[in-house]
Amino acid sequence: MEIKVPREWRLIMKKETLSTNEDVKALPSGSDKIAVCAAVQTGGRGRMGRHWVSPEGNLYVSLCLELGSLRHAEMYSFLSAVALADAIEELCAGIEIKCKWPNDLLIDGKKASGILLETDGKGRLIVGIGVNVVDFPTDQMLYPVTSLAACGFSVTKEALLEALLKHFDLRQRQLQKEGKTPLLDSWRKRAYGIGAPISVNLPDRQLHGIFGGLDQNGCLLLNKEGEEIKITVGDVFFGRIERNENG
Numbered sequence: 262m263e264i265k266v267p268r269e270w271r272l273i274m275k276k277e278t279l280s281t282n283e284d285v286k287a288l289p290s291g292s293d294k295i296a297v298c299a300a301v302q303t304g305g306r307g308r309m310g311r312h313w314v315s316p317e318g319n320l321y322v323s324l325c326l327e328l329g330s331l332r333h334a335e336m337y338s339f340l341s342a343v344a345l346a347d348a349i350e351e352l353c354a355g356i357e358i359k360c361k362w363p364n365d366l367l368i369d370g371k372k373a374s375g376i377l378l379e380t381d382g383k384g385r386l387i388v389g390i391g392v393n394v395v396d397f398p399t400d401q402m403l404y405p406v407t408s409l410a411a412c413g414f415s416v417t418k419e420a421l422l423e424a425l426l427k428h429f430d431l432r433q434r435q436l437q438k439e440g441k442t443p444l445l446d447s448w449r450k451r452a453y454g455i456g457a458p459i460s461v462n463l464p465d466r467q468l469h470g471i472f473g474g475l476d477q478n479g480c481l482l483l484n485k486e487g488e489e490i491k492i493t494v495g496d497v498f499f500g501r502i503e504r505n506e507n508g
């Protein structure tokens with residue numbers, strides 16, 4: 262299938278690569294709105310330095326964005342998750358996608374995609390997106406995981422990529438024009454577990470409390486014994502989970 266890309270975007274397709282995020286970092290300057298997609302990654306990377314298992318059949322794509330041209334760059338974690346949810350919902354009738362802070366998508370309460378945002382020191386934001394289309398790792402996962410196929414949804418990764426680029430572009434235009442409220446509201450509408458007990462692993466400690474939603478900047482609100490704590494970075498687990506050596 263020929264993949265249509267939105268106006269101003271360019272797509273580079275590869276058979277195999279180490280990591281599409283690394284491919285984007287190696288692009289020359291002036292590569293705004295270039296997407297690199299690979300069929301297989303041999304060194305796919307996840308958040309917090311973890312490995313992202315990347316067999317053939319799933320979607321691995323990274324987008325290159327010039328930070329200087331972005332309004333509300335701090336919103337791109339949510340923008341990426343919401344655009345991906347829009348794309349999956351367009352292709353999978355009846356699917357229920359939930360958003361888990363900051364940018365995971367869950368189906369049936371299990372993680373079906375991962376998003377890794379990085380900057381490259383050259384003024385660019387790299388948005389790396391992996392979607393479990395047909396396959397998902399079963400070994401030593403921090404969270405329960407699934408794939409679209411395992412949930413009964415049959416889509417091609419090409420159709421998903423086309424829809425993702427379309428919705429990413431639409432959400433970018435919405436953010437530029439209308440600001441962050443519509444985007445955060447779209448995330449909140451799909452939020453998983455507001456009011457539920459959560460554990461948050463911060464780089465240096467673990468907090469337990471009740472998930473209170475998002476503030477107007479996208480910070481996670483944790484209600485802990487009557488106190489409201491704003492969290493900007495961390496790994497969220499539902500329930501009271503004690504930290505182990507993996508996370």
Ligand code: BTN
Nearest residue numbers: 280305306307308375376389391
């Ligand atoms: C996570 O830990 O949830 C984020 C996973 C991000 C994986 C994607 S796949 C495409 C891009 N290339 C990588 O090496 N990582 C991201």
